[in-house]
């Protein structure tokens with residue numbers, strides 16, 4: 001078995017972590033009070049039980065509504081880096097979802113300047129590495145996604161934080177292939193590609209790989225339902241950033257972590273990593289997740305170690321920087 005203490009001491013890489021899902025409950029309350037954006041409950045944590053993905057995204061919006069000024073984004077990003085370091089993360093590629101903020105009137109520059117300044121301070125204090133991935137909101141389609149891509153790639157980024165594009169939000173009923181021109185343009189601008197898929201069906205995984213040109217799939221547990229697609233993904237070296245607890249608690253793909261397809265994914269030769277998704281909003285971070293996958297019998301401690309080491313190859317750092325993480 002593995003202990004939480006031992007897992008925290010293990011240097012870890014987290015590739016599926018949403019900045020907005022890392023906001024400390026105390027910070028949500030402090031920002032809500034300061035910005036007069038009232039919360040519907042006295043303790044935000046009472047909102048953190050989810051009926052489904054849609055309900056989760058509603059709570060996510062509520063949390064986001066408390067983050068307003070560049071200083072607020074600075075605080076959120078800074079604390080997220082500190083919390084990542086505290087649980088033994090040495091490098092993370094973190095999502096943020098521009099639409100959630102732009103749609104409520106936050107200027108793109110406030111969002112980006114605040115986040116990057118907070119990251120810089122957190123990095124200076126902890127020494128960990130951080131890069132960012134902009135997630136477009138899948139169900140809103142290509143026009144808004146392209147607008148967001150233009151906005152974000154036109155802002156100054158002297159530290160090179162922005163390394164990738166992804167897509168999140170509601171999966172069911174979305175025409176993933178419609179985002180092809182956006183992902184192609186992102187690639188032309190030097191961004192790497194990933195996509196939330198395979199929580200509600202396998203077609204989204206196929207489209208993300210074949211049409212959007214993604215190198216990674218965020219979640220993707222249902223890929224095992226299509227053995228030929230799984231074989232293709234294994235062949236192509238596609239990385240799956242799994243979040244076993246999220247698949248149970250948010251999208252409810254499985255009744256319990258025990259039922260997760262992770263062991264079948266390993267048998268199919270797929271490259272998987274283990275991640276938290278939204279640590280504050282799930283009350284579980286990557287260390288908890290590492291312990292859980294062993295305790296629930298999904299992997300052996302040896303397999304977990306291999307998964308942790310394999311996450312170096314899965315990240316988007318240049319090879320020289322990867323070597324430093326080994």
Ligand code: ADE
Pocket residue numbers: 018021053168169170196246250277278
């Ligand atoms: N936004 C944050 N976490 C998400 C998830 N697991 N699926 C879809 N959208 C998300």
Ligand code: ZN
Pocket residue numbers: 016018168196218277
């Ligand atoms: Zn996610």
